[in-house]
Amino acid sequence: MSSTYRRIALARRPSGDPVPEDFSLESGPMPEPGEGEVLIEVTHLSLDPYMRGRMDDAKSYAEPVAIGGTMTGQGVGRVLRSRAEDVPEGALATGITGWASHAVLRGKDVRVLDEGTPPSSVLGVLGMPGFTGWQGLREYGRPKRGETLVVAAATGPVGSMVGQLARAQGLRTIAIAGGEEKCRIARETFGFDAAIDHRAHEDAGSLRAAIADAAPDGIDVYWENVGGRVLEAVLPLMNTHGRIPLCGAVAWYGATPGDTDHLPRAWRAILTKRLSVNGLIIFDHWHHYPEFLKEVGPKVAAGEIAYIEDVAEGLEAAPEAFISMLKGGNTGKQIVAL
Amino acid sequence: MSSTYRRIALARRPSGDPVPEDFSLESGPMPEPGEGEVLIEVTHLSLDPYMRGRMDDAKSYAEPVAIGGTMTGQGVGRVLRSRAEDVPEGALATGITGWASHAVLRGKDVRVLDEGTPPSSVLGVLGMPGFTGWQGLREYGRPKRGETLVVAAATGPVGSMVGQLARAQGLRTIAIAGGEEKCRIARETFGFDAAIDHRAHEDAGSLRAAIADAAPDGIDVYWENVGGRVLEAVLPLMNTHGRIPLCGAVAWYGATPGDTDHLPRAWRAILTKRLSVNGLIIFDHWHHYPEFLKEVGPKVAAGEIAYIEDVAEGLEAAPEAFISMLKGGNTGKQIVAL
Numbered sequence: 106m107s108s109t110y111r112r113i114a115l116a117r118r119p120s121g122d123p124v125p126e127d128f129s130l131e132s133g134p135m136p137e138p139g140e141g142e143v144l145i146e147v148t149h150l151s152l153d154p155y156m157r158g159r160m161d162d163a164k165s166y167a168e169p170v171a172i173g174g175t176m177t178g179q180g181v182g183r184v185l186r187s188r189a190e191d192v193p194e195g196a197l198a199t200g201i202t203g204w205a206s207h208a209v210l211r212g213k214d215v216r217v218l219d220e221g222t223p224p225s226s227v228l229g230v231l232g233m234p235g236f237t238g239w240q241g242l243r244e245y246g247r248p249k250r251g252e253t254l255v256v257a258a259a260t261g262p263v264g265s266m267v268g269q270l271a272r273a274q275g276l277r278t279i280a281i282a283g284g285e286e287k288c289r290i291a292r293e294t295f296g297f298d299a300a301i302d303h304r305a306h307e308d309a310g311s312l313r314a315a316i317a318d319a320a321p322d323g324i325d326v327y328w329e330n331v332g333g334r335v336l337e338a339v340l341p342l343m344n345t346h347g348r349i350p351l352c353g354a355v356a357w358y359g360a361t362p363g364d365t366d367h368l369p370r371a372w373r374a375i376l377t378k379r380l381s382v383n384g385l386i387i388f389d390h391w392h393h394y395p396e397f398l399k400e401v402g403p404k405v406a407a408g409e410i411a412y413i414e415d416v417a418e419g420l421e422a423a424p425e426a427f428i429s430m431l432k433g434g435n436t437g438k439q440i441v442a443l
Numbered sequence: 444m445s446s447t448y449r450r451i452a453l454a455r456r457p458s459g460d461p462v463p464e465d466f467s468l469e470s471g472p473m474p475e476p477g478e479g480e481v482l483i484e485v486t487h488l489s490l491d492p493y494m495r496g497r498m499d500d501a502k503s504y505a506e507p508v509a510i511g512g513t514m515t516g517q518g519v520g521r522v523l524r525s526r527a528e529d530v531p532e533g534a535l536a537t538g539i540t541g542w543a544s545h546a547v548l549r550g551k552d553v554r555v556l557d558e559g560t561p562p563s564s565v566l567g568v569l570g571m572p573g574f575t576g577w578q579g580l581r582e583y584g585r586p587k588r589g590e591t592l593v594v595a596a597a598t599g600p601v602g603s604m605v606g607q608l609a610r611a612q613g614l615r616t617i618a619i620a621g622g623e624e625k626c627r628i629a630r631e632t633f634g635f636d637a638a639i640d641h642r643a644h645e646d647a648g649s650l651r652a653a654i655a656d657a658a659p660d661g662i663d664v665y666w667e668n669v670g671g672r673v674l675e676a677v678l679p680l681m682n683t684h685g686r687i688p689l690c691g692a693v694a695w696y697g698a699t700p701g702d703t704d705h706l707p708r709a710w711r712a713i714l715t716k717r718l719s720v721n722g723l724i725i726f727d728h729w730h731h732y733p734e735f736l737k738e739v740g741p742k743v744a745a746g747e748i749a750y751i752e753d754v755a756e757g758l759e760a761a762p763e764a765f766i767s768m769l770k771g772g773n774t775g776k777q778i779v780a781l
Contacts, residue, residue: 158715332710346727351714368706372670376689377496379722384714389684 110135112205113423115170119160122431127160128176128424136209138188144209147182147202150420150441151228152427154330154353167388176204176423179233181224182443184215192217199227204423206443229262229438230405230412236397237352237387238266242328244390245350245383250275252325253344255316257281257335259291259300260413262438263352266401267328268297269410276326279319281312281335283433290436294411303335313338329353340374347378352385413437448473450513450543451761457498460769465498466514466762474547476526482547485520485540488758488779489566490765492668492691505726513541514761517571519562520781522553530555537565542761544781567600567776568743568750574735575690575725576604580666582728583688583721588613590663591682593654595619595673597629597638598751600776601690604739605666606635607748614664617657619650619673621771628774632749641673651676667691667720678712685716690723751775 109132116129138144159170159177170177180202187194189212200215202208218227229235242248246267254271256264259280268291272278280291280300288300299319306312316324316338323344329336330353343349375382404410415435417426423441430439447470454467476482497508497515508515518540525532527550538553540546556565567573580586584605592609594602597618606629610616618629618638626638637657644650654662654676661682667674668691681687713720742748753773755764761779768777 332707336710351710353714368709369670371706371709372674372689375720376691376722377724379724379727380720381722382713382718382720384717384719386715386717389717 108135110207111420112175112203113420114173114175115160117172118162123157123160123428125424125428130421136207138186138209141189142209142211143184143189143192143215144186144207145182145198145200145202146185146207147180147205147443149181149224149228150202150204150423150443151179151232152423152430152439152441153178153234154431156427157431177201178204179228180208181227197222197224204420206420225414225440226405228440229414230266230410231398231402233387234262234438235266235401236394237385238263239270239397239401240387240390240393241350241352241385242267242270245385246326246328246348248274248276248326253277253279253320253322254326254328255279255281255320255324255339256328257331259297260287260295260436262412263330264328265295265412266410268295272296279316287436290413294413309334309337313342317342340371343374343378343380345378347380349380349382350385351382414440416440416442418442446473448545449758450541451758452511452513453498453508455510456500461495461498461766463762463766468759474545476524476547479527480547480549481522481527481530481553482524482545483520483536483538483540484523484545485518485543485781487519487562487566488540488542488761488781489517489570490761490768490777490779491516491572492769494765495769513543515539515541517566518546519565525550535560535562542758544758563752563778564743566778567752568604568748569736569740571725572600572776573604573739574732575723576601577608577735577739578725578728578731579688579690579723580605580608583723584664584666584686586612586614586664591615591617591658591660592664592666593617593619593658593662593677594666595669597635598625598633598774600750601668602666603633603750603775604748606633610634617654625774628751632751647672647675651680655680678709681712681716681718683716685718687718687720688723689720752778754778754780756780
């Protein structure tokens with residue numbers, strides 16, 4: 106057990122892409138749990154693209170991280186002290202710990218895990234990202250056997266879940282990923298029917314031609330988590346009555362108006378192709394999480410659903426790992442092991 | 444009966460806003476119905492914003508009008524000759540006649556109307572526009588008592604239907620219209636709780652402030668049929684889980700990429716507010732049309748649903764009436780009486 110409390114704070118709001126100077130490593134006295142609270146020592150921390158949005162001072166679905174505040178995020182660890190019923194000391198537990206070595210949380214905001222659960226799986230394939238893919242695909246993607254699905258960031262924890270679930274339901278699945286190696290992983294590890302390296306294409310038109318080759322029957326479901334050039338490439342290829350679950354737009358985090366145009370073109374596509382575009386924030390859907398665990402947990406345990414984790418070592422490595430992830434530097438689910 | 448066949452043809456594709464020179468009045472020999480066909484003498488012709496889209500050579504949900512081809516559109520008239528079973532000569536009938544004095548249609552593409560039906564009502568309040576409002580509101584708007592709805596082009600045949608139906612279901616309804624007179628009509632004839640003259644506002648920000656004043660609880664349903672500045676004003680006011688049935692974007696017909704930016708901003712709004720944006724082309728939904736007539740027909744007959752028609756006189760007046768309509772020159776449903 107570490108006796109030092111350390112955390113990564115937001116030092117300032119990023120201008121465009123975050124840089125290391127936007128974060129600071131702080132230390133301080135060990136926090137004390139009050140009545141009904143627990144103290145967790147964090148062993149694994151999740152890094153996710155949505156955290157970029159929380160760094161901006163924009164009205165959004167959640168409060169921005171305050172300057173000087175601890176970066177938000179889910180962690181897993183051991184309960185060091187408990188003043189909450191139903192949360193025993195020594196238990197493996199998860200909650201919104203933030204980027205910190207320890208966290209005090211209310212007992213009711215903590216989920217106690219079965220011993221033997223791989224701690225990091227709770228942050229990825231069986232956590233928020235995997236659940237996002239499962240829930241968004243079934244509710245807004247509405248896949249049908251024989252259709253074609255395109256997913257960007259396809260080796261990431263959301264995209265790889267979406268692709269594997271869709272393929273199991275009889276869809277043709279097309280991965281878009283950055284680099285040859287990720288494309289190979291998309292095909293070999295996650296079973297995508299085709300994988301396209303967006304870095305090999307200079308512009309949206311060239312990327313579109315490659316996707317069109319891989320999707321001879323057009324696209325019925327576009328799992329949208331990047332925005333930008335990929336969206337521009339995909340929209341004209343959408344089939345009538347296509348669906349676009351919109352769960353992120355990482356290419357546009359920090360974008361200023363005028364960076365990209367094409368709203369009229371996108372709106373026209375939604376209209377003329379009768380697309381269904383639905384914003385998805387997984388926090389609205391937690392009541393379905395037990396159902397997800399029940400359905401997908403055994404498939405992960407049986408090896409029917411594959412997953413990849415990238416692990417950075419040490420809390421102090423979190424900012425660089427996060428910055429790199431936003432640029433596509435990770436292959437799978439980005440974890441920090443403390 | 445007129446013995447001359449006349450039609451309005453597309454002389455050339457418009458560059459931006461259509462001008463009179465984009466159309467030509469042609470005459471020719473009276474068309475002859477073949478086996479299974481009928482000849483209709485058109486008495487009333489519908490002008491609708493979607494026709495602007497058909498003038499462009501763009502891939503869309505329907506074929507563009509060919510250069511030299513007759514402008515497309517729905518008409519009502521009398522059956523002069525019939526070689527189709529179930530369509531008696533002399534009957535009042537409607538179909539896609541195009542902008543023409545007469546049309547030959549297959550019998551199965553013609554709908555015979557009850558005698559006594561006001562011919563023009565079939566083109567507006569009880570035709571495609573009214574049906575669009577009814578179907579789009581129930582399927583994609585999903586209105587709930589106590590919510591707030593905003594509709595642009597609110598005195599038009601779609602917007603006025605949407606507003607009246609929503610108000611009857613207990614929503615607060617806010618009209619956006621061009622000019623004081625239309626705002627007065629929106630309130631007095633169609634019962635909107637508030638009406639905002641978009642012409643009185645220099646920019647989207649000023650318009651937004653006026654809408655925000657009228658919608659203190661935010662906007663749950665935005666009936667989208669204009670795009671452009673109104674969309675820009677409305678998006679930030681949308682409530683979480685808001686719905687945007689998208690049935691037109693008249694401000695953007697003919698827009699070239701780069702005219703307007705804001706796709707990143709719009710996409711971010713869809714994501715963070717978990718909006719549901721659904722393209723609506725009414726041709727997909729005709730199987731619900733009898734249900735619409737059954738529900739709404741009696742309400743129109745009883746005066747519970749009001750409607751307004753603007754009537755231009757003579758086929759040769761159609762291009763000018765259409766050009767004016769696209770600029771908001773009409774108040775209600777634009778008809779041409781031949």
